[in-house]
Amino acid sequence: MKKLLVTFLFGALFSTGIYAQKVHKVVVQMNTSDTTAWHGAIRNISNLQTALGPNTQVEVVAHGAGINFLIGSKTTQQAKIAELATKGVTFVACENTIRERKIDKSTLLPQSGFVPSGVAEVVLKQEDGWAFLKY
Numbered sequence: 001m002k003k004l005l006v007t008f009l010f011g012a013l014f015s016t017g018i019y020a021q022k023v024h025k026v027v028v029q030m031n032t033s034d035t036t037a038w039h040g041a042i043r044n045i046s047n048l049q050t051a052l053g054p055n056t057q058v059e060v061v062a063h064g065a066g067i068n069f070l071i072g073s074k075t076t077q078q079a080k081i082a083e084l085a086t087k088g089v090t091f092v093a094c095e096n097t098i099r100e101r102k103i104d105k106s107t108l109l110p111q112s113g114f115v116p117s118g119v120a121e122v123v124l125k126q127e128d129g130w131a132f133l134k135y
Contacts, residue, residue: 024048024056027125029118029134030066035076037135038069042080044133045089058084059125063094063118066135067101070112078109085111094118 026048028041041060049056060069068074070093075081081091092113098105105114115121126132 021053021055024052025125025128025130026056026058027122027130027132028058028060029122029132030060030062030069031064031118032135033065033068034135038075038077041133041135042077042084045084046080049084049087049089054088058089059121059130060089060091061094061115061118061121061125062091062112063097067093067097067103070108071103072107072109075109081109081111092118092121094121 026045028045030038030041032038045058045060048058062070069077070081070091072078085091090113091109091111092115093108095114095116097103097118098108098114122132
């Protein structure tokens, strides 16, 4: 009986995450100018963090048509991006897209980081085991 109780308590501690919590990693590819999709992506990211907990790492990679998502004068999600950034979500812009479209980096939101290639960033994250969402 004592052994059963110890086994139960040990299992309960691990199942509630007191000793170890799984780190969830999600890369979000933003390659659309559709503002409805932007809103849905922001909502899904918020829902992910709520459902999976604080150990959820999310990186949003904006490239191609999705670069406007991170441009201050063009995005419809500036306040939500700022809010999610305070919760650990990272936002990166593709330098290839910036160069090809002749975008001044200073026009991007202050929460924006940069990666040399948006598609390469997505591939590298997937190779490292990150889950993938595309918008």
